[in-house]
Amino acid sequence: MQHVRSHKTMLTSALLAILLFVSLMLPASAATWNLTGDTNVHDPSYIVENGTGTHWVFSTGEGLQVLWSSDGKHYNRSLPIFTSRPSWWSQYVPNHTGLDVWAPDIFYYNGTYYLYYSISTFGSKVSAIGLVTTNSISGGVWTDRGMVISSNNSTNYNAIDANIVQGHNGKLYMAFGSWSNGIYVTEISTSTMKPTGNSYRVATKSGGIEGPSLVYNSNTGYYYLFVSIGTCCAGLNSTYKIAVGRSTSPFGPFVDKNGVDMKNGGGTVIDSGNSAWVGPGGQDVYGTNVIARHAYSVAENGAPKLLISDLYWDSSGWPYFN
Template sequence: MMKISSKRSKLTILLLSLMLLLSVVFPVNAATWNLTGDTNVHDPAYIVENGTGTRWVFSTGEGIQVLYSTDGVNYKRSGKIFNSRPSWWSNYVPNHTGLDVWAPDIYYYNGTYYLYYSISTFGSKISAIGLVTTTSISGGVWTDKGMVTYSNNSTNYNAIDANITQAANGALWMVFGSWSNGIYITSISSSTMKPTGNSYRIATKSGGIEGPSLVYNSNTGYYYLFVSIGVCCSGTSSTYKVAVGRSTSPTGPYYDKNGIDMKNGGASVIDSGNGAWVGPGGQDVYGTNVIARHAYSVAENGAPKLLISDLYWDSNGWPYY
């Protein structure tokens, strides 16, 4: 009996050692959170409200759609941000009708929540980024701050898909833009939270690039530019993928894992979907450890759904989940 027990113990130790080795060589990606409730979204922007701990998700749709969760798992739908059109929308995007609003981004700074959003029409560069603010998301009272920046057929960029980040030195930056015009970056005033200077192109990609999310990771010393490449908005026929590049400066250059400049088409894919979820994209990185995005559900005939995962960083300083 002692001999058999000894063999079993040795086998157990061997199996445990092998599992430990595999976990080091092949790190286990974080499982996507098991969300429940109302998770219908497109282009989600995720934030945890100070004081309450409530998770809020703002997304593309009529008046800017809003979800909330008190536990981070079960989501319910709240009232939309806009019930009527601000008058300035028609001045900058005259062909826009109704309350359809795209790709919001939520950012907390000095006691105020800044909610950026886009007004445009499909296939057009006549676009504008707007801003509303509040000191309490739960309070539900938002103040219109008007136009942030706009574009037309004479500009190099398309003014949609804004995302705000703070650099290591405290400076604020906004990335924005899409498709053949590429992704741009511009400095932001800490008082107005609007652009203060010129915009610079930092990424392009044939076949589609949009939805930038810029993150500084103090542990690695890099700025990471997350983007959606490919085509969205076609259900299970969508080809969206989440990709990334990094730089030591917020203004770039940003390089992918192969050392290709993102201005020249570089982009390392970190999520191309799977058998259950097609076309992941419209991503938003919260802090440096949570990533939210939408993907089209195969089980629900291509309905866009909210996915949230823990974000990890490998030994070479690249993100994965």
């Protein structure tokens, strides 16, 4: 019996060693974080504040909604960014009323936090992207920097859903746009943080495309364009999915895993939801290792909720998460 027990002990130790080795070699299942607290959001933009380590999430809603967390897991709702309308809103989007603000993007650059956002009305190209700044998110004091780019019925693009990235050359680029007019990219000034020249279309998709997130991964040498395809904002009837393509240039062409140009409808789907979460989209990639997005909770009858996951890259240089 002693011999048998010794044999079992050796076998157990060997199995444990194998499991430990595997756990060290593989990522933690590209884990989706276990979030608690107030996590109701649409179109989240996520950042960790320098110095304080506080996790912040900005999202579509009245006055532009704000969540914060000390540990990245349990979230609380803070005061909105806007309590009154900047005067220029009515000039560029006359039909916009109230304080409904869409699709923010938070970007840190040279000691300042730049918060881009959109004002528009559903189904309209009369839109504008605005900008507010602060040196301390925790301080809660934001300065209005006015209109960044606007659109109307005669422009090629729709000026919503801004996202900023710093490229391999130190230059800054903004992706924006939606639906039949597609996604555009333009270079922005490092001093004004507003466009310096032309905007170039990089993606289209019949049936809906919006919410671009432009990411540069220095490890792979590619720019990645994450987009939301399908339709949003219909609860459990939403058809949003997250798709991606990549390019060696911020201006494209962005192609998917099959080599199809996103300007011609390409895009590799990396999240289409599951039995618990419907319509994932409105995504934001923080750095190159965290992705935030919203999805509709089946358990809560279609409530829009914040999801955050670790983002990983396979051996071929493509992103994935659980």
